[in-house]
Amino acid sequence: MTAATTSPRGAPSARPGRRISWAWLGIVPFVLFALAFLIAPTLYLASGSFQNLAVAPNDPARGSFTFQNYAQLSQPNLADSYFASIEISLVTAIVGGLFGFLLAYAVIMGGLPRFLRPALLTFSGVASNFAGVPLALAFTFTLGASGILTPFINALGVHLNIYSKTALELAYLYFQFPLMVLIIAPAIDGLRKDWREASENMGASAFQYWRYIALPILLPSLLGTVILLFGNAFGAQATAYQLSGGAINIVTIQITRQIRGDAANDPGIGYALAMGMVVIMGITIAAYAFLQRRAERWQR
Amino acid sequence: MSGPGPFGRLPDAVESAAAAREAPPDPRPAAKPSRRAGQVIWWVVFLIGFLYFFIPLVGTFAFSMRSQPLFSAYAVVIDDPQFAATLFYSFLIGIITIIVSSILIVPTAFWVRLRLPRLRPYIEFITLLPFVIPPIILVFGLLRSYSGDPFPLAGSDFGSNVLLVAAYVVLSFPYMYRAVDTGLRAIDVRSLTEASQSLGAGWFTLLVRVIFPNLRVSLLSGAFLTLAIVVGEYTIATFLARPAFGPYISLLGGNKAYEPAAVSLISFGLTWIAMGLLSLIGRQSRQKIQIAGAH
Numbered sequence: 001m002t003a004a005t006t007s008p009r010g011a012p013s014a015r016p017g018r019r020i021s022w023a024w025l026g027i028v029p030f031v032l033f034a035l036a037f038l039i040a041p042t043l044y045l046a047s048g049s050f051q052n053l054a055v056a057p058n059d060p061a062r063g064s065f066t067f068q069n070y071a072q073l074s075q076p077n078l079a080d081s082y083f084a085s086i087e088i089s090l091v092t093a094i095v096g097g098l099f100g101f102l103l104a105y106a107v108i109m110g111g112l113p114r115f116l117r118p119a120l121l122t123f124s125g126v127a128s129n130f131a132g133v134p135l136a137l138a139f140t141f142t143l144g145a146s147g148i149l150t151p152f153i154n155a156l157g158v159h160l161n162i163y164s165k166t167a168l169e170l171a172y173l174y175f176q177f178p179l180m181v182l183i184i185a186p187a188i189d190g191l192r193k194d195w196r197e198a199s200e201n202m203g204a205s206a207f208q209y210w211r212y213i214a215l216p217i218l219l220p221s222l223l224g225t226v227i228l229l230f231g232n233a234f235g236a237q238a239t240a241y242q243l244s245g246g247a248i249n250i251v252t253i254q255i256t257r258q259i260r261g262d263a264a265n266d267p268g269i270g271y272a273l274a275m276g277m278v279v280i281m282g283i284t285i286a287a288y289a290f291l292q293r294r295a296e297r298w299q300r
Numbered sequence: 301m302s303g304p305g306p307f308g309r310l311p312d313a314v315e316s317a318a319a320a321r322e323a324p325p326d327p328r329p330a331a332k333p334s335r336r337a338g339q340v341i342w343w344v345v346f347l348i349g350f351l352y353f354f355i356p357l358v359g360t361f362a363f364s365m366r367s368q369p370l371f372s373a374y375a376v377v378i379d380d381p382q383f384a385a386t387l388f389y390s391f392l393i394g395i396i397t398i399i400v401s402s403i404l405i406v407p408t409a410f411w412v413r414l415r416l417p418r419l420r421p422y423i424e425f426i427t428l429l430p431f432v433i434p435p436i437i438l439v440f441g442l443l444r445s446y447s448g449d450p451f452p453l454a455g456s457d458f459g460s461n462v463l464l465v466a467a468y469v470v471l472s473f474p475y476m477y478r479a480v481d482t483g484l485r486a487i488d489v490r491s492l493t494e495a496s497q498s499l500g501a502g503w504f505t506l507l508v509r510v511i512f513p514n515l516r517v518s519l520l521s522g523a524f525l526t527l528a529i530v531v532g533e534y535t536i537a538t539f540l541a542r543p544a545f546g547p548y549i550s551l552l553g554g555n556k557a558y559e560p561a562a563v564s565l566i567s568f569g570l571t572w573i574a575m576g577l578l579s580l581i582g583r584q585s586r587q588k589i590q591i592a593g594a595h
Contacts, residue, residue: 026411027423030404034426034473037466041441042433048444103349110342118579120346123353125575126568129528132535133550134564135356140553141561142359149359174356177349235434238534242550252436259440260539271444274437281432289428 049271069272081254092172093229100180124178131175136242139171163244187221224291231284364561373558390545394530397468398523409480427477435535476522483518528574
């Protein structure tokens, strides 16, 4: 390292060549770990999605190559699981995203007392990580059959089935909108006062300010984060499993059923479902990364 | 801020630009009363958020109080040896995860910054993969890969623990890498390296006595985030059949009435502590993104 900086200009090209050939060794442990415990297992799972695993273990056809698992994904039951997952993720991403944005804006720019801002950010940090089994239980105890709030909302004429999509969406929102708050707050901070003042000096209305300045600047962040929220809900399993007792038909639970179910399960279909999910998540995260990069232009 | 509250008008924003150009500018005198109206709207938004946040917690607390005498649900839980055992197990796994993750990530991020900047996007891509491959898929991939020969890890207790730590280390990649990379940006890696090497330090000494201590704050923030995710994680622990805290809460939820409410609140308190410590540290560092990963 130090030797390289002291070497004269125009040193024989062999030297840098050799240096580069050894430098990559430094990342080998990390890459090996990722290969062993992340990439290879996922690829091996992918290979299973092309195998016939629906027959008995001793059947010679077991493990033979097939596209059947992917063809099966059009079965109403399996297709429905995708539709339900997409619907739930979309609803919670949009509602959570909109509300999270409003909440962050209220605290940062809405003229509310200063101390609410750090309080909201800390709450959001906790709530966005408060998920899975305890979250599902908290909603069951509050809105479930014998929940604390249930008699009151029933008296209002509202009957919420805790095993329904709506209940699941309500529970997901509990970690969705705080995540929106956390990610969008820096973007809102990035809206500089001068821009607003400059636009007002030039006679722009509040609407024009939002239409031509603030919204275009915030749009990549807003869209990117909503997409991230979509992925966040799409990959969730524990909350849904606990809340519905495994009864709700969404992709993550359908995968569980196909790979680990007691009856009528087919791991091959489970692996194919999983691959479909990886594709959707991949598109989601790529879109998020792209939009986030655009958004960072305006943040310092 | 003058003019009507911006969100009174936000829905209009989807209308055509032509309509916007024709819209008359707001008369200035209208500014004061509408600002107050805007503030009312923000208070309402805040109140809804506040209620949404606290109602499930208050509901859970009230539910746990239905067991007589008061607080007996908590007493039962704390007396349950399984509670302490699973919590201790998950905590221990969390600590091991953080150590392994630090040992993997710090030298890698350091090396990439110092010598292989061109590989940075690829390394970053690998660290973001856990978002593309959710826990449910990761655990089935691990089970399929390590259930039989040549690496039958899932067959033994120790092997399953190894798989659990490995899976959690993978889950921690995005947070740890981001935290460490941000930390490295703040220190002058090149000068530190050259200074310590000219004083005769080897790579090991450099990493352990210079780089790690300088990344203390970043590592701690990555660590608390990892801990918050790992200690109630359910999906991976369940399918690896580990005696962890998440599966314990779930099991309790199926068998008991009031105790699960108590455990849920305790678990919430633990998340709160981890995040509180994180935000204390965060005042010194700039941790931008906190994305939860164990839903």
